[in-house]
Amino acid sequence: MINFSINRTAFLNSLKIVKLAISSKVVIPALSKVKISVDNEGLTLTGSNGQISIEHFLPVADENAGMVVNGSGAILLEAAFFDSIVSNLPEVTFDFKEIEQNQVLITSGKSEITLKGLDSENYPRIQEISTENPLKINVGLLKSIFSETSFAASTQESRPILTGVHLLLLENQKLKAVATDSHRLSQRVVTLEKLSENFDVVIPNKSVNGFKSVFSDDTDEIEVFLSDSQVLFRNDTTSFYTRLVEGNYPETNRLIPNDSDYTLDLTFDTASLRHTMDRARLLSSATQNGTVKLTIENDKIIASVNSPEVGSVHEEIDAIKYEGEDLVISFNPQFMIDALKVIQEPEVRIRFISGVRPFTLVPNSESVDFIQLITPVRTN
């Protein structure tokens, strides 16, 4: 039967990580619980919502955990409730002891708390993934690729495939991420240092967000393992499993214009263009079609919105570079705000084909392979 004592803070840190996968709104009651497994090696906590599963291992050897194991076993405890209990214990350490019929006694100072648990046999098994030939990648790099694309994924369940981020390894070292909701698209490509086996998967957007919370140390290197239906991201202490989105991702390469298609080529200060769009959005959100109009003619660029009920905005925008033909185009300013948010470079290059064709945004830098597409809205 389980019997161990541990440092409270170390335990809570571990619990905090696996709790990221635990939801109280689950169909399977066992999934609202955290699985606590103890053996002579250490303590493993597991949380899952059926889509994402997180395992965190705290080794006996970890000095901060100050762990002493006197008995091994496994049990399920209501995660949110158990977290509040441990958070409120009086001392720096606590004892955790299984007493009978899946009951545990938690002792800390003069406080004795008995909690009813559930047999660990009720917990669903995580499907195993072969852990051979992993892709190794820096956490910070993977996080930024996800951030640069995942916001463009669809939130509509009508086309589930678009609710994920399309992640591919091409030519054994080009990692490409694409997301689109069919109104806008974001595509980022980075070249990895080491060669790995090519792959082609669609990771659910929710799992992308989960990944960002679980792996907090951006300098860390993680291993990525793939099966047909799952991906596993893993470092020394944490295993993050997620199911993949099923189906084939649509071909997106053909959506990206050729350089020769463009008729107008503008470069802006990223931050000041974003502020202009912020102001435009305030008024556009009060209009029927929710768009801002860009009028580019006679060497002037005017952003304007006109809401019959609320008022209007009229603003001249300075371009750093301006080359090409006149154009009038309307689009959702929120899409441009989202696009500009993920551009780290101080300047952004925006190229247009016509008032009814998608336009592209790229950082004004030769070294970054990052392109975004926004589809205009036809007004009147």
Place this chain on the structure above:
Amino acid sequence: MINFSINRTAFLNSLKIVKLAISSKVVIPALSKVKISVDNEGLTLTGSNGQISIEHFLPVADENAGMVVNGSGAILLEAAFFDSIVSNLPEVTFDFKEIEQNQVLITSGKSEITLKGLDSENYPRIQEISTENPLKINVGLLKSIFSETSFAASTQESRPILTGVHLLLLENQKLKAVATDSHRLSQRVVTLEKLSENFDVVIPNKSVNGFKSVFSDDTDEIEVFLSDSQVLFRNDTTSFYTRLVEGNYPETNRLIPNDSDYTLDLTFDTASLRHTMDRARLLSSATQNGTVKLTIENDKIIASVNSPEVGSVHEEIDAIKYEGEDLVISFNPQFMIDALKVIQEPEVRIRFISGVRPFTLVPNSESVDFIQLITPVRTN
């Protein structure tokens, strides 16, 4: 027609204060708007929800506001929307100009925004209060009296009088605040330095919270003016009006036990008792009657909760002083947590009469006139 220019930050600070009274959920449409009045003296913003009204005055003489007035008048603008617009303007200052038919043109840098407003005649008038013989009081002192009592007021509209804080001036200098929801009571008395006219009013709890947000400088002195239906708190720049709760507050003096009634007198460390109650509350919230049981016998004090579904807690509490007879009593631990939160002193004295009679908490200090009452729950 209105025409002025102003520092954006100074304007936003003023708007932030009056917005505390403005709600988008109002029956009278004019109340979702902010009233902007300008004359040669300066700018007055007004916000109101019908219960609370706030006026904030920004004088031309205020150097931080950098105000230049070229035309006076008044207009109503949608408060939340106008706030977002001004927050997003590009420059440090902006121009505000009435153009026609209650329209204003806001100019800042190259940004021009036109907003539709409403005639200021649509704004309800604030009932005037005679500004003679005010009570003068330090903001920090009034805030702490409110904090020490208002949490005990009722949130149930079934007895509206109990949803307020009973505030009285007795003997021309004893300021007394009382609140109760009929399960617990909190009463604080302070003696003021200057004599003023006696009064007896009930201030709605929502207004008490509004007061705390509006007057941010605790060292400030404010004037308090009273009429039959309203109270006005005022300093140089801000006037905070609130309606009073109508009706007579119940007699609460008779609820407070006499010293000779008590049979058990305990003193605890305030913080550690609060932590014990925090743990007890976690389990009590999973029980039917939501109570913690205190068993005081044989020189031991045991706090315990037993939830058949979730588990149990059992904890011995150390008393700093312990004098009197054995007792078993059950109560809602949240009430004790709330009570302990507002006790600044490191020690709390708790005195009991019997297991079925209310018990009292006071800070263990001769100099503070502050008593709280909690009614036990019969659990048979």
